[in-house]
Amino acid sequence: MDRRKFIAASGLSAISLSTFGKIIKTDDGSFVGDCETSNDILGPFYRADVPLRSDLTYEGLEGTVIDLKGIVYDDDCTTPLSEAMIEIWHCDKEGAYDNDSNDFHQRGKVITNKAGEYSFKTILPGKYLNGDKFRPAHIHYRVTAKAKKELISQIYFHGDPHIVDDPWASKKKAERRILPISLEDTKGNLAVVFDIYLSNK
Numbered sequence: 001m002d003r004r005k006f007i008a009a010s011g012l013s014a015i016s017l018s019t020f021g022k023i024i025k026t027d028d029g030s031f032v033g034d035c036e037t038s039n040d041i042l043g044p045f046y047r048a049d050v051p052l053r054s055d056l057t058y059e060g061l062e063g064t065v066i067d068l069k070g071i072v073y074d075d076d077c078t079t080p081l082s083e084a085m086i087e088i089w090h091c092d093k094e095g096a097y098d099n100d101s102n103d104f105h106q107r108g109k110v111i112t113n114k115a116g117e118y119s120f121k122t123i124l125p126g127k128y129l130n131g132d133k134f135r136p137a138h139i140h141y142r143v144t145a146k147a148k149k150e151l152i153s154q155i156y157f158h159g160d161p162h163i164v165d166d167p168w169a170s171k172k173k174a175e176r177r178i179l180p181i182s183l184e185d186t187k188g189n190l191a192v193v194f195d196i197y198l199s200n201k
């Protein structure tokens with residue numbers, strides 16, 4: 001019996017993985033190493049060569065401004081990763097992507113600093129139809145770093161009624177990517193925090 005079949009047969013996936021993976025059960029019964037950020041679909045609207053910039057707002061842009069930020073970690077789940085590249089893209093308030101303009105609206109990329117931190121200033125995306133159903137509001141991510149597996153993923157937002165019917169947001173593996181929108185300060189600024197855990201190639 002190979003290892004994969006053994007896991008399936010035993011039903012002890014988490015504990016069994018500790019035998020030959022990096023997940024370790026600690027003395028208090030919790031697991032260390034089970035942090036890798038799960039992937040999601042690329043979708044049809046990715047564009048390469050987006051500008052290096054953290055501020056995706058501009059005069060005349062409508063929508064609710066958010067600070068979107070987090071820390072990128074190495075596969076030990078604790079060491080910040082500097083010089084990782086984070087690309088994001090999302091639709092505007094009305095659900096439209098900028099697929100052809102030279103302005104690359106609601107698209108940008110940044111590089112993490114020494115503390116592994118990244119941040120964008122952007123707006124909450126609207127929603128658009130996928131067939132006859134709306135996709136929940138989401139922001140696409142592509143994260144690359146030296147010697148790390150490329151991560152293609154998406155984030156969603158707490159309380160979005162369209163999550164339950166979405167083939168991707170409703171998956172179990174998307175749970176940790178459904179994020180709260182929280183008040184950042186007394187001025188009413190909003191923040192969304194998405195920490196990212198990359199795995200080795």
Ligand SMILES: [Fe+2]
Nearest residue numbers: 043045138140
């Ligand atoms: Fe999308």
